[in-house]
Amino acid sequence: MTENDRCAKVEQYIGEIKGGLRPAMKITVIGMVHSNPKSFAVTLLCDPVDANKDVGLLLTVNFSDKSITRNARIGGKWGREEKNIPYFPFTAGDTFKMELLCEHQQIRVLVDGRQFCDFTHRIQALNLVKALQITGDIKLTKVA
Template sequence: MTEERYPKVEHYVGEIKGGLRPAMKLTVIGMVHSNPKSFSVTLLCDPVDANKDVGLLFKVNFSDKSITRNARIAGKWGREEKTIPYFPFTAGDTFKMELLCEHQQIRVLLDGRQLCDFTHRIQPLNLVKALQISGDIKLTKVA
């Protein structure tokens, strides 16, 4: 029974074969834990060394209902972007998140609705080689 109350924190790392490129779509389907604090979806340049550059950190914080986006280049985090039209995540609910890579930006859709965009800061895009997901969610599918 304790398993249900303290679900294990998800930690997933998947390689993006050949690196990120325009017209590529990453899909994350999962379920938010019943008492979530936060989770993050991160596009990494190095799947092994998480201290390397980050193409996109998408961090969902339930305590203040915020979604923060940022990137790390040459070891330095850039300017945070926090504007969202609505907070789409609910404890205990399933969600489908799609990251659409376009030429200028990554477009984030949630359950088919556009949530936000994040302009690429890392060039060339194919330096982004891995998807990392961690936090208070249970993944059902990553594609």
């Protein structure tokens, strides 16, 4: 067993959204939560190289307080956090499927096929959202 096998590896994924985000587009993330997770984040970025640029959606899953926070950053300023959730859908060691459905007014988030929450677009020019970033205590199986 190597040192890496004992330490939980933090997953880091970044992928281009060709042509930018647009209505009717669906992003699917399938993965497995680590056995002792702290958090993971799914981020829709305007610039995958410059992390200080605008963020269309930052969705942070926190296991310690079983919260899921959504926010966006426009012009270098973070907006108001949205925290209301109907239930906490993630379990340590379990697989999950998260779908981000881009609609005209919002991003609809489904977890394991169930409607979970909506996030109203704060960046009006959706095509400026050009990358998907996933980080944290999960092992990705598929991103499409």
